[in-house]
Structures are given as structure tokens and as C-alpha cells.
Amino acid sequence: MNKYIVQPHKSSNTVQVNRPQRGDMRGTAQGAASFQEVLNRIKQNDINVTKHARNRLDTRGVTLKPNQVEKVAKAMDQAAQKGVKEAVIVVGEQLLIASVANRTIITAAQKDDMQAKIITKIDGAIFI
Numbered sequence: 001m002n003k004y005i006v007q008p009h010k011s012s013n014t015v016q017v018n019r020p021q022r023g024d025m026r027g028t029a030q031g032a033a034s035f036q037e038v039l040n041r042i043k044q045n046d047i048n049v050t051k052h053a054r055n056r057l058d059t060r061g062v063t064l065k066p067n068q069v070e071k072v073a074k075a076m077d078q079a080a081q082k083g084v085k086e087a088v089i090v091v092g093e094q095l096l097i098a099s100v101a102n103r104t105i106i107t108a109a110q111k112d113d114m115q116a117k118i119i120t121k122i123d124g125a126i127f128i
Helices: 035-044 053-060 067-082
Strands: 005-008 014-018 048-050 086-089 094-099 104-110 124-127
Touching: 005 094, 035 053, 035 086, 053 104, 067 124, 086 104
Parallel strands: 048 104, 086 124
Antiparallel strands: 005 014, 014 048, 086 094, 094 104
């Protein structure tokens, strides 16, 4: 199991995940990342993850490859330049709801897991 340190962020509902040492990172057989690796890659790209999103990433099996995390970070930069504050980021069959202004992932889901199929309170959509 990968070791990691969770530190409280400025607001009480977010956390920052410090990445483990390089030797602690392991991928899965199909090239998809484990839950912890997803969090580590997100942190390497200066993206925060709320506690709620951490739980959703874990329980809903949301996994991202290293290049996808980099694309999410770049897309957040581009969205911020266009004035987007809250966005849904679609990565294949996975959805990330993010505060672009705060560079924070608020929640995550698999497309098929969404019951209502409606996303509210966003002002942008990013397709990767």
C-alpha cells in the first residue's frame, strides 16, 4: 500500500495530498493508476482535492493515467484564462467537477454512476 500524507488546506473542506517517494508508486497491470496514484499525480500538477472528492475517487473507481492528469491541469489553466469558475471535466467515461478558480476537484464520478444525469452550478465544460 502506498504511503501518503494528507494535510489540511486553508479551508476546512479541502486536503492536499503529498506524493510518496518515487519507489512507492505502482501502476496496475492495464496501465490505469491506483486510487493513491491518481491523487499523487493530481497533486504533482498543483491541483487540490476535497475530502469529498477523495472519497468519490476511491469509492467510484475513478482512475486517470498520467497524461490525463496533465491534460486536466492544462485544461484548467485554459478554462481559467477564459473566465470559467466551476467546470465539469469529462475524461472518457469519468467526470470531475472542479473549481477552476481554486484549482480544486470537488467531486468525481463515472458517467454511468450518475443517477440524475444533470450537473448544476457550473459555467464551463471541458472534454479531454
